[in-house]
Amino acid sequence: MTNIAHSYDVASSNNAPSLGRCGGFVAEHPQDAFHLPARRTSVPEARRRVTALLQEWGADQHVRDDVELVMSELFTNALRHTASEKVGCELTLFGAHVRIAVTDEGGGGISAPQVQPGSVDKECGRGLFLVGALSENWGTRPDPGGGRVVWADLPYAATDD
Template sequence: MNQETLRQVPSSAYLFTVQLSATRRGARLARLLTERQLDDWGVPLQGAAQVVAELASNAVLHGRVPGRDFRLRIKLDPGPGSSLRIEVTDARGDRIPRTPDPGATDAESGRGLMLVAAYADRWGVDEAPAGCKTVWAELTVLGRGTP
């Protein structure tokens, strides 16, 4: 994001929220919608699309409850040191994601969260209403370029 693009961004935050089916198709759609939204906002962050892909995939694989969807929320806070916050809320608050032990090379899961940690400045998990959880990641837009 260059200075010219930054001047075009209003001082208020941008927000995008969508509820998607907890299926592989829903996870794929989350990434596609993120790419389209970021393009509309003028934010060229390929890393953000990868973070959404991982978090949505985890929501489908590990956070799925039959008959319940997951929610994707993206918030762009423009201005100097602007940040992009990605949140994925799923129905399984009892299954908290954790990165695997770095020494456990034969681990069957957790590599996606290592990608999230690599792209994001910080990430975490918050409890959400109705027994749900929200996994979030924050990326700095200005000064980081395309991750």
């Protein structure tokens, strides 16, 4: 597993294709963030947004597919296991990795997310197994607002265009 530091240099997704020229400085790590209502109908919207953003950044199709699946799993877990009214999503491109971070507002009283034993064979509970299989590293941290951030780092590759 890799141990990758998280950067907070921000560039809007509109500037990301040019590697983040933003307000007179060049952001080292293109980044975009958005919030959506904590509803099932927001899951496909989150997938669409991250796929479009990664396409702008030049990610190849395999990367877009993997990030879309991981985002979907993390967003769905935030809906199912917390009492959030909104869910935050953040993507950061750095080096050969893309970090997905999903922030909930807490509530629900559950412990930190973890892969459930035997989750591969169950209809529910496979999400974090998939996150672990597709990412090089993933984890959780408390959010200063009282919720939790669940993040995953996936390999990034650009298209050969």
